[in-house]
Amino acid sequence: MASTVTSTSGEPKLWLGGVEPMKASYGKLMMWFFLISDTFTFSALLVSYGLIRFSFPAYSGEVADFAFSNLYWPIPEKVFAAVPFLHGVYLPLVFVGIMTFILIFSSVTMVLAVEAGHRMDRKNVEKYLLWTLLGGITFLGCQAWEWAHFIHGTDEGSVVKELINGQWIERTVFGASLKENQYGPVPFADLFFFITGFHGTHVFSGVILNYLIFYRTSTGFYDRRGSYEMVEKVGLYWHFVDLVWVFVFTFFYLV
Amino acid sequence: MADSHSHHIPADGGAAQRKVIWKTFWILLILTGLEFLIAFTMHHGVLRISIFVGMTIVKAFYIVGEFMHLKHETKSLIWTILVPCVLVLWLLVALMVEGGSIFQEVQVFKFFN
Numbered sequence: 001m002a003s004t005v006t007s008t009s010g011e012p013k014l015w016l017g018g019v020e021p022m023k024a025s026y027g028k029l030m031m032w033f034f035l036i037s038d039t040f041t042f043s044a045l046l047v048s049y050g051l052i053r054f055s056f057p058a059y060s061g062e063v064a065d066f067a068f069s070n071l072y073w074p075i076p077e078k079v080f081a082a083v084p085f086l087h088g089v090y091l092p093l094v095f096v097g098i099m100t101f102i103l104i105f106s107s108v109t110m111v112l113a114v115e116a117g118h119r120m121d122r123k124n125v126e127k128y129l130l131w132t133l134l135g136g137i138t139f140l141g142c143q144a145w146e147w148a149h150f151i152h153g154t155d156e157g158s159v160v161k162e163l164i165n166g167q168w169i170e171r172t173v174f175g176a177s178l179k180e181n182q183y184g185p186v187p188f189a190d191l192f193f194f195i196t197g198f199h200g201t202h203v204f205s206g207v208i209l210n211y212l213i214f215y216r217t218s219t220g221f222y223d224r225r226g227s228y229e230m231v232e233k234v235g236l237y238w239h240f241v242d243l244v245w246v247f248v249f250t251f252f253y254l255v
Numbered sequence: 256m257a258d259s260h261s262h263h264i265p266a267d268g269g270a271a272q273r274k275v276i277w278k279t280f281w282i283l284l285i286l287t288g289l290e291f292l293i294a295f296t297m298h299h300g301v302l303r304i305s306i307f308v309g310m311t312i313v314k315a316f317y318i319v320g321e322f323m324h325l326k327h328e329t330k331s332l333i334w335t336i337l338v339p340c341v342l343v344l345w346l347l348v349a350l351m352v353e354g355g356s357i358f359q360e361v362q363v364f365k366f367f368n
Contacts, residue, residue, distance in 0.1 A: 021331075022328070022329050022331050022332040022335070023328070023329045023332070024328065024329075024332055029332075032332070032335075032336055036336060036339055039339075039340065039343070040339075040342070040343065043343040043346065043347075044346070047343070047346050047347050047350050047351075048350070050347065050350060050351055050354060051350040051351065051353055051354040051357075052354065053354065054351060054354030054355050054357075054358060055354045055355075055357035055358045055361065056358070057358070063299065075299075077294065077295075092295075093291065093294060097287070097291060100287055101284070101287070104280070104283050104284065104287070105280070107318065107322055108276060108277075108279075108280045108322075110322075111276050111321075111322045112273065112276060115269050115272050115273060115276065116269075118264065118269065119264050119268065119269055120264075235322075235323075236323055239318055239319075239322040239323045240323070242318060242322075243315055243318045243319065243323075246311060246314050246315060246318065247311060247315070250290070250307050250308070250310075250311040254290060254294055254307050255304050255307055255308075
């Protein structure tokens with residue numbers, strides 16, 4: 001691509017770069033390549049969800065008559081229907097909707113920080129990074145609550161049927177772990193923990209990275225360096241985390 | 256290396272770019288709102304899933320294109336990022352078919368026991 005590096009005479013060729021390939025700096029390009037590899041990891045997790053879901057029977061009755069059972073795959077809106085401080089109120093997907101809004105909004109404040117960085121506007125970079133941090137931390141808090149609720153289970157629990165030594169045995173299960181699940185087949189809970197957990201870990205890393213660049217911005221580090229490109233690179237990562245959530249939201253909670 | 260990108264401040268102080276950012280935000284918000292509407296008004300089925308997948312791809316387009324700025328990068332970078340994603344489509348199709356087969360195997364197994 002960049003054909004500007006040519007050696008004259010017989011001297012050893014030095015790899016000094018020259019024109020940046022694809023008009024992107026080294027760091028930005030490497031961030032893109034990292035994100036592509038991360039795309040594959042998340043895709044593998046979500047596609048595995050599809051595989052495992054399709055290998056279990058689907059619920060065939062009316063949505064209104066749905067009851068939890070380990071014999072068929074649950075309808076997600078029936079599982080995720082709780083909101084903090086509103087105990088016992090049936091509010092399907094409301095809380096996860098709030099989480100989605102928080103993450104999209106933090107993506108907006110991130111891109112505003114990047115835009116302020118282009119103008120070397122330190123005050124605004126600081127302001128928008130703080131909003132992004134707040135969004136990220138709030139999202140993690142929401143996820144912690146959702147996990148706690150999922151693990152703890154509903155008040156009534158639900159009856160699980162298992163074939164043990166040729167006999168169907170029924171027992172009541174509360175909540176979910178990697179081994180038991182009141183909402184549906186055990187792999188449903190496993191996939192919930194793996195997929196949202198892996199995404200949550202990414203959000204956590206993003207919050208740490210955002211904090212580091214906020215710190216460096218507020219100490220004037222990027223002003224001295226003469227470039228806010230680091231904000232742009234961390235921004236790419238943060239938007240990717242938002243992008244993954246858009247897919248998790250659709251394939252785990254809606255479909 | 257650090258100076259290669261900064262310091263080309265647009266004449267309007269970035270106002271046009273901020274407008275695009277907020278417009279993208281509203282598009283994402285409205286699409287998510289529509290997804291909720293569909294989730295509670297439409298019957299479960301292939302059509303509903305197709306609509307959800309379609310809307311998700313539109314949302315991904317706006318996040319990657321505008322927020323991650325990929326739309327405004329060079330063509331070679333755009334293709335370098337997009338082409339490998341074809342492999343994900345292959346994995347999706349392959350494992351969905353596989354999942355269906357596992358389901359049928361289990362049914363046959365149950366029938367003979």
